[in-house]
Amino acid sequence: MSKIELLEATEKSVGPPKMHEYHCELKNFRNKERELENVLKEKASFLEKAKQRNERNKHDVNRYYEKKRHLDVIELLEKKKPWVEYETTRKEFEGAKKERDDAKKQLAALKQAQAPMLAKLQLIDNQLKPTEAQIKAKTVDIKEASLKCKQKQELLDRKHKEIADIKQTQRLKQMEEEDHQKRISNTRRTIDDLKAELAKVADQPDMTPRINAVNVELRNIREERAKTEGEKADLRREKDNLYAESTLLVRKLSDMNNMMNAKEEKLQRRHRDTHTALQWLRHNRHLFAGNVHEPMMLVINVRDHRFAKFVENHISFHDLRAFVFQRKDDMEKFMSEVRDKMNLKVNSISAPEDLCSRRPPSRNIESLRRFGFFTYLREMFDAPDEVMSYLCHQYKVHDVPVGNEQTKAMMKTVIEEPYLRVFYTMEERYMLKRSHYSNKISTSNSAVHPSQYLTITVDAEAKRQLEQQMKTCEVKLREIDERIKVLQAEAATLDRRDNELLAEKKHLSEVKGKKRQLEQKISTKQDSLGQMEHGAIDLQKIEEETKERIAVVNSQKVAIVGAFMANMKLRSTLTMEKVFLALETVGLMAEKAKLENDCRDATSELKNTVEICSRLEQRKVQLTAQCKGLLKRAMAVCKMKPEESLPEDLRNAFSKLPDTLDEIDASLNEERSRAECFTGLGENVVDEYNKREQEVKHLEKELEDQSTALNTYRQNISEAKERWLNPLKQLFHSSTQLHELTAYHQSGGERSVSTMLYLMALQELNRCPFRVVDEINQGMDPVNERRVFDIVVRTACKETTSQYFFITPKLLQNLQYADEMTVLCVHNGSQMLSSDQWDEKAFMKRRLQRKST
Secondary structure, three states: OOHHHHHHHHHHHHOOOOHHHHHHHHHHHHHHHHHHHHHHHHHHHHHHHHHHHHHHHHHHHHHHHHHHHHHHHHHHHHHHHHHHHHHHHHHHHHHHHHHHHHHHHHHHHHHHHHHHHHHHHHHHHHHHHHHHHHHHHHHHHHHHHHHHHHHHHHHHHHHHHHHHHHHHHHHHHHHHHHHHHHHHHHHHHHHHHHHHHHHHHOOOOOOHHHHHHHHHHHHHHHHHHHHHHHHHHHHHHHHHHHHHHHHHHHHHHHHHHHHHHHHHHHHHHHOHHHHHHHHHHHHOHHHOOOOEEOOHHHHOEEOOHHHHHHHHHHOOHHHHOOEEEOOHHHHHHHHHHHHHHOOOOOOEEEOOOOOOOOOOOOOOHHHHHHHOEEEEHHHHEEOOHHHHHHHHHHHOHHHOEEEOHHHHHOHHHHOOOOOOOEEEOOOEEEEEEEOOOOOOEEEEEEEOOOOOOOOOOOOHHHHHHHHHHHHHHHHHHHHHHHHHHHHHHHHHHHHHHHHHHHHHHHHHHHHHHHHHHHHHHHHHHHHHHHHHHHOOOOHHHHHHHHHHHHHHHHHHHHHHHHHHHHHHHHHHHHHHHHHHHHHHHHHHHHHHHHHHHHHHHHHHHHHHHHHHHHHHHHHHHHHHHHHHHHHHHHHHHOOOOOOOOOOHHHHHHHHOOOOOHHHHHHHHHHHHHHHHHOOOOOHHHHHHHHHHHHHHHHHHHHHHHHHHHHHHHHHHHHHHHHHHHHHHHOOOOOOOOOOOOOOOOOOHHHHHHHHHHHHHHHOOOOOOOEEEEEOOOOOOOHHHHHHHHHHHHHHHOOOOOOEEEEEOOOOOOOOOOOOOOOOOOOOOOOOOOOHHHOOHHHHHHHHHHHHHO
16 A cells, blocks of 8 residues: 555554545545646736746837837938038038139139240250360360370379389399208207217117017017907807897796786776775785785786686675785784775785694595595686685685696596585586485585686796796806906906007117117208208398399380370370360259259149149039939939929928038948847837736736635645544654654564554454464564563453464473464475374474483
8 A cells, every 4th residue: 555545554554544535635635636736827827927038028119119119210310311422522522613613713813924935945955065065075185184194194104013023033032042051050050969968878788688578578468458358249249148148038938917007997997996905915015014015906816717717706706806914913004095085996815814824624635536526616727825825715725726627527426525615627616515414415406607807817837937047047147247357357457567568678779779760860861961051142242233233224214204294294284174064964964954944843733733624624514413313312312303493391400410421421320330239129019018927917817816716725634634534643653753764763673573563453443254374473582572462462362352373483492382272393305204204202302302401
């Protein structure tokens, strides 16, 4: 039953006769009230919407009249604009006419003023022609005289240069003789120095024995250096081989690590929180005192990928993704960080204090080979000691055998083995349970699913060997580097000694050959000195020759200067005559230029004036036609006849509007923009507004009448509610609030007690042949179970009550039974005795004996 049905059933069962009728009447009243409320609500909503709509329409009506005012202004502006355009053009026509008349007057004055200037220009041209011919003749004579002066000047310059060259030759001879004497003096000094050095060298002993000893020591050093370089070359080859081997080992280890990364990626896809916690652990491992192992699925390494499915099916995924800690305090610190602070869902495990990783199996695998078992789970994978210890303790991996097809074929025999609890075949997992009562074995099996996480296997021993080989390579490389450093130091020592001996040998050789070199140098210098003494220059003879040559050149210069001065005088006279003619010509040319400029300006002004007159005449004709067209258009816009003047009302209206075209265009743009803002408005807006005003007044009257009717109806409902509610309150507890029996208010045992008491309270009012209660005492605490049993016994044993069946799988001890009760014990099960074998007396006897012991 629903809550409402439960209430109505209670009213019918224990309430006054008319309570249910009052309840039905109240529900009918309430339904009618809801109908009236809904109607009232709808009308109120409709009235509110109508008011809002009309309020919006009121705004539209105001906007409509506003738009109409703007349109009227636009119409007046459009009528006035042609009249303003006409008046503007008419004024422009009057101005153009006046400008044309002024230009014609100016043109006549310019023609009259230009005639005298042209006559004077012709006179000046007649005077200039003979003067220009004389200037040209003088110019030719001046050029000829200038050319002769230039030739004489060039000849005179060459004579000056010839004298300078003679003097320069004399100076060079003098300088050459001075250098010659210096070289003779320097050579004599050098010969004296070499003789003094030769005297010193002659006293030193023979250097040949020491040079021979140095050569022997140099050969020995170079032999040692060759041995050192050979050993260094051997070490470098060995180092290169070790580098190649190390690179290969690094690549192999990288491949193994990449396989581990693949397992980590699978963990990240399956459980991101665990992967996040793993990254945190790798950055904060220093915070923990004991060993901390990453999730099992990362540290477990199955030795053969075919065995991965057995290990993965045996260990739950919650443990596969769990972190394993050696110390409990480390685990608590880890969980505080990642679970409490980082809010990550992770699993963690504390390894057993007793190391179980090497715990022996209960039976040697050899004793099980006859059944096809070939190994235990622990032997299929490698793991750190703490992880393996936990798996041996929790999952007994050291005691779970794995068999082959032979195991499956001998399954009936295998399950009889007393020590087997869990074992695997190639495709299935078997679990055996032995009954404590009958000692019979029950078997359950499940398929072994393919591995998802542990198929990626890494040979731990091979990885350990690779890591050991890497360490060995690193040690050898360090030893080779140290040996190379020693050899380099020895080579450096040999190089230093070799350099010292070479320097000593060079010094000895220089001392040994220095005497012979000095003798050769002295002989060479003496020969040079003799040659220099015989090659002296006669400076006095050279000076006399120089004076004679200069005198000859000076006599030639005198004749050249006389001819040069005569040409200079002729050029000066011709130049003065040309200047006088040029000055006369310049005066005439200046006067001519002034007259030409005046004529040119007058001619240009005359031409411009003619063009202006022509343009103004054309403009006058254009404006005449334009005025006629604008006047006609303005009269047409105002709907006027040809001879009719502008009406008085339009004159008054036009007087209030702008008077210029720019102001009229600006006003038109503004008014049109404002009018365009009022879109979607027509005369029907005003009609709709007036019509809806009448509807609102009618709706307000209807709403007031229905509201009065609803208040009257609610008063009637209140009276009906009192008739029903007062008797109802007398049926229940006055101190508590009514509520439904739900799991949110009572526990399972409390609900059972409440249900049982409720049923027994109603059974005297609701008669029936018999009642059946099934396991009502399940979930009750012993106190409530005993009380309920006593109430059931008292109720069921009355003479006027119905027959009662109370079914239960168990009963408390020392309950109170009545003579009217019949107790039936039902025995059932595959191990129960048949009825003909059951001996009640023997059973009671055994029970009493067991109780006494």
